[in-house]
Amino acid sequence: MYMLKLLKLFLACIPVFILCGCWSKIEINDRAFARVMLLDRTNEGIEMTLGFPLPNRLSSTSKAGGGGSSSKPFTFVTKTGRDVGEAFQKIQADLSRRVTFGQLRHIVMGKEFAQSGIKPVVDFAAREFAIHINAYLFISEDKAKSITSIPVTFEEFPTDILTQFAKERQTIMVTVKDMLMSAFNRGDLVIPMLVFGRKGVESEENKENWMGTDGAGVIRNGKMIGKLTDVETQGALWVLKQLNYSLYDVNSPTDNKPVNFLIRNARTHLKAQVHGDDISIQIECKAMAGILGTESAIDVTEPTELRKLELLLNEKIKDRIRRAVAVSKKLKSDVFQFADYIKWRYPGRWKDLRPEWGERYADQVRVDPRVNISVKWFGTSQRPQWNRILPDAEEDK
Numbered sequence: 001m002y003m004l005k006l007l008k009l010f011l012a013c014i015p016v017f018i019l020c021g022c023w024s025k026i027e028i029n030d031r032a033f034a035r036v037m038l039l040d041r042t043n044e045g046i047e048m049t050l051g052f053p054l055p056n057r058l059s060s061t062s063k064a065g066g067g068g069s070s071s072k073p074f075t076f077v078t079k080t081g082r083d084v085g086e087a088f089q090k091i092q093a094d095l096s097r098r099v100t101f102g103q104l105r106h107i108v109m110g111k112e113f114a115q116s117g118i119k120p121v122v123d124f125a126a127r128e129f130a131i132h133i134n135a136y137l138f139i140s141e142d143k144a145k146s147i148t149s150i151p152v153t154f155e156e157f158p159t160d161i162l163t164q165f166a167k168e169r170q171t172i173m174v175t176v177k178d179m180l181m182s183a184f185n186r187g188d189l190v191i192p193m194l195v196f197g198r199k200g201v202e203s204e205e206n207k208e209n210w211m212g213t214d215g216a217g218v219i220r221n222g223k224m225i226g227k228l229t230d231v232e233t234q235g236a237l238w239v240l241k242q243l244n245y246s247l248y249d250v251n252s253p254t255d256n257k258p259v260n261f262l263i264r265n266a267r268t269h270l271k272a273q274v275h276g277d278d279i280s281i282q283i284e285c286k287a288m289a290g291i292l293g294t295e296s297a298i299d300v301t302e303p304t305e306l307r308k309l310e311l312l313l314n315e316k317i318k319d320r321i322r323r324a325v326a327v328s329k330k331l332k333s334d335v336f337q338f339a340d341y342i343k344w345r346y347p348g349r350w351k352d353l354r355p356e357w358g359e360r361y362a363d364q365v366r367v368d369p370r371v372n373i374s375v376k377w378f379g380t381s382q383r384p385q386w387n388r389i390l391p392d393a394e395e396d397k
Contacts, residue, residue, distance in 0.1 A: 108147060
């Protein structure tokens with residue numbers, strides 16, 4: 001019995017011996033945590049900008065003080081080098097703290113950089129083990145450095161806006177992990193795009209530099225060769241299984257007036273089929289929808305009328321999916337990774353298809369979207385409010 005108790009005590013002490021007192025010999029106070037990496041192509045090489053939060057300006061005491069309240073709690077450091085690694089080393093040489101990428105959440109590339117090729121950042125991310133594989137990727141329509149001048153209205157740090165874009169899934173979510181995985185295939189990828197210069201909050205000084213999403217860039221063999229529009233990006237969200245919620249409107253079959261829907265609980269299932277030279281991808285999409293508003297007098301409580309609206313909504317979503325796929329086929333870029341579904345189900349056949357997959361995808365692959373939307377919510381009113389106010393005689397005029 002005594003030996004058994006001694007054994008239990010020994011086993012209980014084992015975890016204590018494997019615990020370490022510190023995860024690194026470098027103190028936190030000696031580190032500078034990069035939150036965002038901005039990459040642009042210039043005549044001198046690659047321009048890297050790193051964004052850092054400033055802890056001494058984040059505290060409530062400094063905000064309460066006189067001079068600290070007007071200071072921004074973040075800063076950006078920019079250097080140019082022949083490649084990404086050299087630009088980073090120049091930034092490190094000018095800082096008194098050790099740069100760490102443990103909190104890096106976003107990598108934004110300028111359009112010119114993406115068009116010349118994203119392979120430099122792929123190589124840097126593969127070698128720099130501290131870069132989080134879940135960091136989000138974006139392409140800026142202009143210089144990536146433009147993000148440094150946007151107004152910070154709702155968030156504390158400029159790139160927190162990008163985090164919210166990703167969380168709300170209003171645009172495509174692409175991470176460093178996706179980029180590295182695509183590099184081992186054909187380098188085909190789709191990356192969300194940012195646009196600057198749209199009107200924002202009128203009270204902000206830099207309202208002309210307001211930032212928003214604007215479609216997605218199509219990457220083939222590591223280079224940006226085209227773009228998806230906002231509408232086509234909505235279709236891409238369905239295919240990539242990333243749709244959270246979305247707004248759609250269709251014209252009523254009774255009086256051709258708009259009916260607005262909110263799509264929720266979207267689910268997508270992809271299935272590849274190969275029969276001889278016939279290659280097809282079935283995309284099955286299901287979701288529930290609710291009516292947000294309507295100008296139509298259609299009675300949505302009538303099952304036949306409701307079914308007509310559902311069919312119109314199904315066709316509209318199918319059209320967006322077809323348009324997104326058509327752009328990728330035209331550019332011969334398998335951005336939706338359909339090849340993976342064929343490889344998983346037909347590994348033997350994939351060996352024959354792989355060498356000329358870009359051409360086969362553009363010419364042979366048939367994509368069949370199937371959409372089934374069920375309208376479940378009508379709100380508290382089944383008819384538009386103005387039908388209750390205006391007399392029927394006025395409606396007929």
